[in-house]
Amino acid sequence: MAAKHVKEMEALKEHLGKHQLKLTRQRELILNAFLRQEHITAEAMYHQLAKSDPHLGLATIYRTLNLFCDAGLAQARHFGSQTQYDNIAHKGHHDHLICTGCDKIVEFENCDIERLQEEVATQNGFIIKTHRLELYGLCSRCRH
Amino acid sequence: MAAKHVKEMEALKEHLGKHQLKLTRQRELILNAFLRQEHITAEAMYHQLAKSDPHLGLATIYRTLNLFCDAGLAQARHFGSQTQYDNIAHKGHHDHLICTGCDKIVEFENCDIERLQEEVATQNGFIIKTHRLELYGLCSRCRH
DNA sequence: ATCATTTTGAGACAGCTTATCAATTTCAAT
DNA sequence: ATTGAAATTGATAAGCTGTCTCAAAATGAT
Known part of the structure; x- marks a missing residue:
């Protein structure tokens, strides 16, 4: 079992080493759970892990997911009243x-848009890690 | 004084009429203040208006900004731990x-991206009213 | 002007996230 | 392997943003 997500685990270890932080059982556990999903909230992960590890605290999950953000493995995105960790x-x-x-x-995907996004970012000296594009309007049925 | 933002005021009145809502001094006041900015938080507007109107409640500002969203004059965007009203x-x-x-x-603007957005929407039978595009990454200084 | 309906203001309340702190765990140096 | 300084954890309190409550006030159709 396990032995997956080796690359991410190495990245985490590197971050921990650089900042005098320690590798704990909880951090390994949360990393593996996190990497299995595309995005998740702290609360959702809390319930998910409660089955196998009933005493894992919610605060630890928040702390750890924020740590992953610092380490560049995750990105926080505020949606509605909650924070999604991507x-x-x-x-x-x-x-x-x-x-x-x-x-x-x-849902849709458009390579041309993505390419233009990269262009805009480069012009402004940015390196894009993620993005969010939402188009709001009326679908064919709601247009009346 | 005033007599600006006529178009938006008309749009608000139309929305109020359609929904059996009333035009109040506070709603006019908040609309004028809101239209002067590109985006603002409820808290910021609260402090801004406190100088001229110390008894305007925070709840009223939240309610009114949400009303503007319903009326199509504003759009809520969650950023950090707060909500920006655009x-x-x-x-x-x-x-x-x-x-x-x-x-x-x-902030940036890119006509080509907007055109492609329209294209995607049309392909899916949508008519776009607004959109939100956010690119997350590292600026030239934070890249080290 | 009247009066049913809506809105306001103030504070209570609720949801999500972070801070606190004693007890525990990690890990580098023995 | 043992030690011990430093970091982490879990439980809960506290903080922050935003919404709800409700009596008093304002609106606007009649």
């Missing part, structure tokens, strides 16, 4: 068309 | 490059 490894495929009439959501 | 009239200038290292925000 798995950096799964980037792309995250654009949405949202109908404000019926709340239908259509 | 002025729709300034759209086209609403895309952001956000540095995850220092939280610096660079």
